[in-house]
Each structure stands twice: as C-alpha cells, then as structure tokens.
Amino acid sequence: MGQTVFEPWNDPDAKPLIQFRNVSKRFGDFTAIDNQSFDIYEREFFALLGPSGCGKTTMMRMLAGFETPTEGTILLGGQDIAPIPPNKRAVNMMFQSYALFPHLSVWENIAFGLKRDRRPKDEIESRVAEMLKLTRLEQFARRKPHQISGGQRQRVALARSLAKAPKLLLLDEPLGALDAKLRQDTQFELMDIQEKTGTTFVIVTHDQEEAMTVASRVAVMDHGRIVQADIPAKIYEQPNSVYVADFIGEVTIIDGTATKVDNGYEIDFAEGQPTLYCQTDKQLANGQSCHIAIRPEKVSISAEKPADRRNILQGKIHDIAYLGNISTYHVKLANGKIVKAQTANTRRLAHRPFTWEDDVYLSWSDTAGVLLER
Amino acid sequence: MRRAALILVPYLWLLALFLVPFLIVLKISLSDIALAIPPYTPTLDLSTGWQGVKDFFAALDLENFEFLTTDDLYWKAYLSSVKIAAIATFLTLCVGYPIAYGMANAPDHWRPTLMMLVILPFWTSFLIRVYSWMGILSTEGYLNQFLLGIGVISTPLTILNTNTAVYIGIVYTYLPFMILPIYAALERLDGSLLEAAEDLGCSRISAFWLVTVPLSKNGIIAGCFLVFIPTIGEFVIPSLLGGSRTLMIGKVLWEEFFNNRDWPVASAVAVILLLILIIPIILFQRNEQKQREADQ
Ligand SMILES: Nc1ncnc2c1ncn2[C@@H]1O[C@H](COP(=O)(O)OP(=O)(O)OP(=O)(O)O)[C@@H](O)[C@H]1O
Ligand SMILES: [Mg+2]
Numbered sequence: 001m002g003q004t005v006f007e008p009w010n011d012p013d014a015k016p017l018i019q020f021r022n023v024s025k026r027f028g029d030f031t032a033i034d035n036q037s038f039d040i041y042e043r044e045f046f047a048l049l050g051p052s053g054c055g056k057t058t059m060m061r062m063l064a065g066f067e068t069p070t071e072g073t074i075l076l077g078g079q080d081i082a083p084i085p086p087n088k089r090a091v092n093m094m095f096q097s098y099a100l101f102p103h104l105s106v107w108e109n110i111a112f113g114l115k116r117d118r119r120p121k122d123e124i125e126s127r128v129a130e131m132l133k134l135t136r137l138e139q140f141a142r143r144k145p146h147q148i149s150g151g152q153r154q155r156v157a158l159a160r161s162l163a164k165a166p167k168l169l170l171l172d173e174p175l176g177a178l179d180a181k182l183r184q185d186t187q188f189e190l191m192d193i194q195e196k197t198g199t200t201f202v203i204v205t206h207d208q209e210e211a212m213t214v215a216s217r218v219a220v221m222d223h224g225r226i227v228q229a230d231i232p233a234k235i236y237e238q239p240n241s242v243y244v245a246d247f248i249g250e251v252t253i254i255d256g257t258a259t260k261v262d263n264g265y266e267i268d269f270a271e272g273q274p275t276l277y278c279q280t281d282k283q284l285a286n287g288q289s290c291h292i293a294i295r296p297e298k299v300s301i302s303a304e305k306p307a308d309r310r311n312i313l314q315g316k317i318h319d320i321a322y323l324g325n326i327s328t329y330h331v332k333l334a335n336g337k338i339v340k341a342q343t344a345n346t347r348r349l350a351h352r353p354f355t356w357e358d359d360v361y362l363s364w365s366d367t368a369g370v371l372l373e374r
Numbered sequence: 375m376r377r378a379a380l381i382l383v384p385y386l387w388l389l390a391l392f393l394v395p396f397l398i399v400l401k402i403s404l405s406d407i408a409l410a411i412p413p414y415t416p417t418l419d420l421s422t423g424w425q426g427v428k429d430f431f432a433a434l435d436l437e438n439f440e441f442l443t444t445d446d447l448y449w450k451a452y453l454s455s456v457k458i459a460a461i462a463t464f465l466t467l468c469v470g471y472p473i474a475y476g477m478a479n480a481p482d483h484w485r486p487t488l489m490m491l492v493i494l495p496f497w498t499s500f501l502i503r504v505y506s507w508m509g510i511l512s513t514e515g516y517l518n519q520f521l522l523g524i525g526v527i528s529t530p531l532t533i534l535n536t537n538t539a540v541y542i543g544i545v546y547t548y549l550p551f552m553i554l555p556i557y558a559a560l561e562r563l564d565g566s567l568l569e570a571a572e573d574l575g576c577s578r579i580s581a582f583w584l585v586t587v588p589l590s591k592n593g594i595i596a597g598c599f600l601v602f603i604p605t606i607g608e609f610v611i612p613s614l615l616g617g618s619r620t621l622m623i624g625k626v627l628w629e630e631f632f633n634n635r636d637w638p639v640a641s642a643v644a645v646i647l648l649l650i651l652i653i654p655i656i657l658f659q660r661n662e663q664k665q666r667e668a669d670q
Binding site (some may be wrong): 065091099112113116146160164254 | 564566567569570572573574575576577579585588589591668669
C-alpha cells in the first residue's frame with residue numbers, strides 16, 4: 001500500500017470516465033436531480049450515500065440509459081451518452097429490486113448477458129461457474145429465483161451484473177439483504193474484483209460504514225444535490241456542512257457565535273458555559289453565528305477536571321448506549337444541551353467507571369471540533 | 375362440519391348440472407333408435423322390478439359407436455373441427471396478443487375504458503352479432519360495398535359461406551377470451567425485467583421474445599384453451615357463416631338430432647366429442663395449477 005496514491009480527482013491531467021455537466025432530471029414539476037456537475041474517474045469506487053428519495057437511483061438510471069436528463073449532458077469517456085440505448089452501453093446495472101428473470105434458473109440468469117454477446121459456449125460456462133463460486137451460489141444454480149432466499153437473490157443479481165465485466169458497473173444497494181459476515185466478505189470481494197479488472201464502480205448504499213470501507217470517494221446527497229464528494233476520511237473528518245456531519249456517523253452539533261482568537265475561533269454557545277475553542281483555517285466574521293461539529297470518539301470523559309485542555313464542559317450522565325466494543329455516553333450540560341462522548345470498552349461491563357447521574361467532565365483538543373458556517 | 379358442507383356445494387352443483395346430464399347422454403348413446411317418444415329404447419321400467427333393470431341393461435350396447443367408425447363422415451368431421459379450431463385459435467392469438475399488449479402498456483387511466491371496450495360486445499346477443507356478420511360479409515354486404523367503393527376490387531368477394539367467414543366469426547366471437555388472460559399476465563409483468571434485459575444487451579425486440587413472451591406464456595396457454603375448447607363444438611358460427619363444405623362436428627351433431635332425429639347416434643357423437651375435449655381440458659387445468667404454484 002501507499003506507493004502511489006490513487007487520487008485522479010486531484011490530477012488536472014486525468015481524464016474522467018463519467019462527466020455530469022449541469023444535469024437536471026425532473027419528473028413533472030418534481031426535481032429529482034438538481035443541476036449537478038461532477039466527474040467520476042476510471043477505476044474509481046464511487047459511493048452515493050443519502051436518505052431515501054434523494055435521487056440516488058435516478059442518478060444510476062441516467063447512467064444506465066433508462067432515464068434521459070431533462071437538462072445537461074452526461075459524458076462517458078468524453079462521449080455524450082444520450083443517444084446510446086441501454087443495450088449498447090458498456091454499463092451494467094444491478095437493480096435495487098434485483099429484477100431477476102423469474103422464468104429462468106439462477107444459472108440462466110447469470111448467463112443471460114453473456115449469451116446476448118454470443119460468446120462461445122465453454123466461455124459462458126466457465127464464466128458463469130466463476131460467478132457462482134464468487135457469490136457462493138453453486139448449489140443453487142438450477143433453482144428458479146422464487147426458490148431461493150432474499151439474500152441469495154441479491155447475490156444472483158450481483159453475479160449477473162458482474163458477469164459481463166463491464167467498463168462501468170452500477171450497483172444499487174448491492175449488499176443490503178446480506179448478513180454482516182457475508183456482506184463484509186462481499187465488500188472485500190468487490191474491491192478485489194475492482195483491483196483485478198479495473199472496472200469503475202458506482203455504488204448506492206444506505207450503510208455509511210460500507211461506503212467508508214469500499215469507496216475511493218463518497219458523495220453525500222440531499223434532495224437531488226451532491227452536498228459533498230470526497231474521500232471517506234475527509235467526509236468524516238472535514239464535513240463541509242452540518243448536513244454531512246450529521247448524516248455520517250455520530251456527532252454533537254453545538255450552535256454559537258464566533259470570536260477570532262489565535263489560529264481559530266472561540267465559540268460562545270450558552271450563558272454560564274465556558275467558551276469552546278476551535279482551530280481552523282476558515283475565515284469568519286466576529287460575532288458570526290456558526291456550528292461546531294464534534295465526533296463523540298474525540299471527546300474524553302473523566303471524573304476529575306483535566307488540566308491541559310482548552311475545551312472543558314461539565315455535566316451529568318444522562319444516558320449510556322452500550323454497543324459492545326464501545327459505549328456512548330450522553331452527557332447533559334447545565335443548560336440542558338446533550339453532548340456525546342465515546343469510550344472503548346477495554347474492561348468488563350461490571351467495571352465500568354461511570355454510571356447514570358454521575359458528574360463528569362468532557363474535554364477535547366483544539367483541533368477535534370469542526371467549525372461550520374451557517 | 376361447515377367445511378364439509380362448503381366443499382359439498384360445488385360437488386352437488388357439478389353432480390346436478392354435469393354428471394347427471396352426461397350419464398343421461400351416455401345412456402342414450404348406448405340405446406337404439408325407435409319411433410317413439412322419447413325416440414329410443416330401452417327405457418327403464420321399474421314396475422317390473424329387478425327383471426326390468428336387468429332387461430334394461432341387457433338392451434344397451436355399443437352399436438352406435440361402431441356405426442360412427444363405419445361412416446367416414448364422423449371422423450372427418452372431428453378432424454376438421456380440431457383443425458378449424460386450431461387455426462382459429464392461432465388467428466385469435468395473433469389478433470389478441472397485440473391488443474392485450476397495447477392495453478397493458480396503455481396509460482393507467484385508459485385501461486378501464488379499454489377493458490370495457492373488450493367486454494362490450496357481450497352486452498348484445500351472440501346470435502345478433504353473428505347475423506350482423508352475415509350482413510357485413512355477404513356479396514352485397516358492407517365490406518364488399520366498401521371495397522368496391524374505394525376501387526380495391528372490381529367484382530365482389532365471396533366470403534360468406536366459406537371457411538374464411540367461419541374463421542372471422544370465431545376470431546371475432548372468442549377474442550375477449552384470448553385477450554383477458556393475456557392482458558392479466560402482461561399487466562403483472564414487472565417493467566424492470568425488460569430494463570434488466572436491455573441492460574444486459576438485448577434489443578427491444580429480443581427482450582420481447584426472451585422476457586415478455588415467456589412471462590406471458592401462462593396467459594397465452596389459458597387464452598388458447600379458452601378459445602380452442604368451445605370452438606371444437608361450435609355450431610352457430612359454422613352453420614350461419616360457413617358453407618356446405620364447412621365440416622364441423624357441432625353441425626353434424628345438430629343434424630343428427632334435428633334432421634335425422636337419431637338421438638342415440640347424436641349422443642354417441644357428443645360422448646366422443648367430450649372425450650376428445652377432456653385432453654385439452656386436463657392440460658388447461660394443469661396450466662392453471664402450475665400458474666397458481668408459481669404465484670405463491
Ligand atoms: N418515474 C418517476 N416519476 C415520478 N417521480 C419519480 C420517478 N422516479 C423517481 N421519482 C422520484 O424521484 C425521487 C428520487 O428517487 P430515487 O429512486 O432516485 O430515490 P433513491 O435515492 O434511490 O431512494 P431509495 O434510497 O429509497 O432507493 C423520489 O422522490 C421519487 O419519488
Ligand atoms: Mg433507490
């Protein structure tokens with residue numbers, strides 16, 4: 001790892017595989033995709049993340065050719081794809097509803113696309129066998145879709161879309177119905193395929209952890225817009241808006257007004273509470289209202305007041321969420337504001353240092369919080 | 375108890391309306407023709423007690439069925455009926471499928487209207503509709519007048535009293551029976567399957583043959599049987615629209631009953647017809663069964 005960083009989006013010479021140019025899609029007077037421009041590069045694993053109905057599937061369907069943009073153009077390899085019908089595009093899609101052919105067996109479903117290409121029989125057979133093995137469906141090859149479980153159906157759909165090894169693969173919630181273990185295996189399998197074949201993946205998921213694991217870049221969507229598209233670490237550590245910070249992972253958002261101090265800002269958020277300090281390059285006006293987004297795992301919790309931190313708040317433990325490996329403490333400040341802090345459960349539950357109604361101190365470093373403009 | 379009663383009702387219904395009449399017909403087919411009322415012997419005479427029952431059964435024989443094999447009119451009529459029914463079913467399918475397809479792909483708010491139009495002809499008497507076809511197809515009929523009028527033909531076409539007219543009549547009459555089951559199958563078809571087929575490299579046309587047609591197969595089969603089965607025994611259409619050379623077993627049956635007043639032979643013809651029909655009926659049932667299983 002780490003010889004060359006894969007970041008074509010930072011390379012001005014890199015040619016994007018897919019280019020959205022001011023693309024809008026309207027259904028009647030409802031705007032599903034709102035004037036979007038962005039690039040997806042070859043060999044990328046591009047994840048679309050967003051709440052239900054924000055336009056993820058619509059985006060995929062435009063790439064696959066089942067919807068045409070109301071405005072704007074989509075370029076694939078520099079070529080406008082609007083006039084190319086779906087069957088002529090080097091794009092395969094895994095449908096959110098799977099869309100398996102009910103009259104064909106699992107084997108025939110996977111072979112369907114290969115047969116349309118009139119590939120030689122033995123090549124089809126070996127390719128289907130490979131796909132069956134990959135998705136662990138060997139013993140179900142002869143069954144019809146209605147004779148297998150939901151998770152198995154999802155794997156058939158995945159295998160069918162992978163079989164033709166297309167240049168661009170669109171996966172609409174490919175792993176939602178799988179159990180955690182199989183999902184993880186399949187995620188690594190997908191990354192492996194991607195590495196081997198160099199296929200470009202666009203994947204829709206509701207599972208942010210999945211997006212973080214597999215994606216080279218994550219695009220967080222809201223109401224037909226991409227709010228932020230960046231590498232997973234940046235999406236998590238440097239969200240560009242409260243929406244993104246709130247959507248990805250757990251976060252405490254504190255509203256206040258900023259005052260320039262040193263290399264950052266002091267935020268006054270409530271009467272009777274100490275000000276919070278946040279180091280940042282951003283420029284804000286004095287007295288401008290803003291937010292601090294702070295991840296719970298960056299907040300320490302202690303019984304004694306820590307001496308070396310600039311951000312210290314006092315409160316009472318209001319609630320504890322036990323998640324196995326970690327616990328999240330919801331600490332209520334004197335003004336009623338809840339701040340979350342997370343600790344790893346390195347000890348047995350019985351030896352937990354804090355319990356309900358304990359008075360505790362919360363603290364975090366100068367760089368832990370993210371300052372967001374309103 | 376209530377379950378048993380519930381099951382009993384349809385069986386009693388079948389017994390009263392199908393099995394009993396069938397047994398009567400079967401009995402007549404085993405009897406001999408007689409100049410009497412009813413025109414056959416023996417009749418069951420219970421006044422003579424057990425002896426009467428024995429005499430009755432002793433008088434029954436298979437003579438009429440043997441007779442059917444001696445005259446080649448009958449098997450030719452059966453064969454011709456099956457042939458006409460098969461061709462007519464195929465033609466109905468060719469006309470009905472595109473209509474059903476069009477209906478299934480019409481905008482939602484149009485569908486009830488289109489459905490209505492398909493069923494509408496049932497609101498007038500079947501006989502009147504067949505008679506009106508005579509008016510359309512005859513030498514001086516509307517069709518010939520129209521074609522002569524626009525100059526496509528110079529002498530009127532002879533359509534009435536030919537097999538062509540019979541086909542037209544059958545296709546017209548039985549079209550709804552073909553359209554409705556196919557429409558039901560096509561309407562349930564998930565549009566994303568066609569998209570998936572296209573996505574995997576099918577053209578629209580091959581997606582139609584590889585996905586739409588196989589998935590409407592049960593509807594096609596149901597429609598074909600619903601047309602084929604009643605068409606074999608069809609009597610009104612061949613006798614009104616067909617010519618003297620249109621040979622169909624329904625017509626033979628009718629003539630046997632009403633022209634020859636030979637009830638026993640007519641009954642034998644009917645019994646054989648039923649036996650011929652049992653095969654497609656069983657196949658039809660099996661298709662329905664399979665579809666129900668697939669739906670679960
Ligand atoms: N054919 C259509 N006609 C009208 N509205 C549509 C159509 N297709 C999608 N929409 C609307 O566009 C919006 C985006 O739909 P889309 O399917 O892209 O959502 P999504 O992000 O994939 O959601 P989910 O996560 O639930 O799958 C939704 O509000 C949806 O109702
Ligand atoms: Mg979707």
